[in-house]
Amino acid sequence: MTLLKLSLKSLLNRKVTTILTILSITISVTLLLSLERIRLGARDSFKNTISQTDLIVGARSSPLQLLLYSVFRIGDPTNNVSWDSYQFFKNHKETKWTIPISLGDSHKGYRVVGTDQSYFDNYKFSGGKSLEISEGKKFEELFDVVLGYDVAQKLKYKIKDKIVLAHGSGAATFQDHANMPFKVVGILNKTGTPVDQSVHVSLEAIEAIHVGWETGAPSRDGPTADDLLNKKLKPTQITAFFMALESRSGVLNIQREINDYREEPLTAALPGVVLSSLWQTLSFVENILKLLTTLVFFTSLLSLFLVLLTSLKERRREMSILRSMGAKPHFIFLLFVFESCSVTILGISLGIIVTFGTLLIAGPMLTDKFGLILDLTQWTANDVTYLSMMFGAAFVVGIIPAFLAYRNSLSDGLTIKV
């Protein structure tokens, strides 16, 4: 009781340094916890880039490459999937739905995705969220285009704007499909996935803009847009397709069936597995974040240590007085330990409150701007480990000055020179 009262009053007496120390601990705890939340959010968002899709199918390649070009729209496919093969698996008895993906064109560096209505109906992300149209409607006409959120934002496009697609990917392509302008009919909501950076058109549109390109370059007497509008276009090939099955338990059988498909060399990948292994390769980002947090934490520990050490000198007299009244040396020791512990506990508690307060307020903004979904209710073993490690470290750091005070109080006796 005496210990509690004395240490609290003594801390209050040194209000400014105490508050500063508490604040520095608060800041590092806040950073640590926020980073952990963001790390988890980033991981979840990443792993949920695509969900409820059981298989991703493309031309024979590595599953990682398939995932990169079909889901993340990074890199180029090695080959295409024929329309017949697609139809075969689309109509397979185990198949619930499929989404065809046709890549190869771009608009100002953003990938053009040729697909069909199934994309809007069945594409799921973040554990089951559907794509939503924020403005306008889905594509219906041949030259309709639906923009991902970021594309519309960055390029400042509105509904009814005309855009021209370019052949090939990358911002600096020289071959435009200038003769066939598209009309923006819809803009999607923010998803935090590569969908935001995609330009969506129908499969027929992809086919249309390439009529006359069979040699790989535009022919001189190519058709005009009007010619094509009246023509019934049928896709002959797509780049990849997403597939959901009636029963998930059959997924490995279907995967094998696709991989062994005799008509065409195909690869079927399990998106969850590939996403996890891809995230593993990105773990260095996580480690850098962790390292930074640890550094911040050590800085605040150092400041706690210095504050205690500085106060040690000013307080030698105080310790002598307590000793003269019969306080045992271990009382002096505990007094210091108690002070460092209360400062740490206060700092950590405040840090927890600040973290959750901030994320509660800033959470919707993070979701909006970065597509990060932060789950505040999720406490991980990491959090508990970090916090107890912080407390443990602070305890150890507090012990050193406490021990010095203890030793001083033995050697100083009751009279010290001031």
Place this chain on the structure above:
Amino acid sequence: MPAKNAIEISNLKFKWEGASHHLLDIPYLQIPKSKKIFLQGSSGSGKTTLLNLISGVLDFKEGNIQVFDQKLNQMSSALRDSFRGDHMGFVFQLFNLLPFLTVAENILLPLEFSKVKNKKVKDREAEVKRLLNALELDPAKYYSRKVTDLSVGQQQRVAVARALIGSPELLIADEPTSSLDHDVRNQFLKLLFKECESHGTTVLFVSHDPTLKSLFDEVISLKGGPS
């Protein structure tokens, strides 16, 4: 049989570790109960060391120190700490008080460390007020004051009140007047003595100021240290 002497020292030899000479070499010294003793000695004569020995803060190997019939070298250091808390009160030269406590909290602090002293004080508030009155500090004005608001002379009187609460048998004062000017010093001593006499407290007063000698019952001189 109650002790006749407050402190009895025999064959005490003390030297710091690594030192070649004994700092203290006291064949025999007795300090009778309820007397006011003036302990005189130049700096370096070992006054402070002797006080630390008597109060049980320092260990010693040779000789005997008995305080109220208790042999200090037979006690563990923890026991000596309790013994000090129970039976002694201290006043130092300067900065006697904890700056973050009020006057009353400072005075009452020894009761937190000693069951013996705590038991002797029935009504804490009344005792603090009585001591403040006896030391001519108006309780109405000073009871809840921050000690940092007080003058040095007033602080020393609060220190005396703290040393005397719970009526310890021995008051050890280490140059408590050296920071006070002449008039304040005389008044301080007068009040200190009055309060100690009324309780039969033994006073061991250390000072290098020989003009104070005449006010004490006995004078003990410590010879200079190794020369």
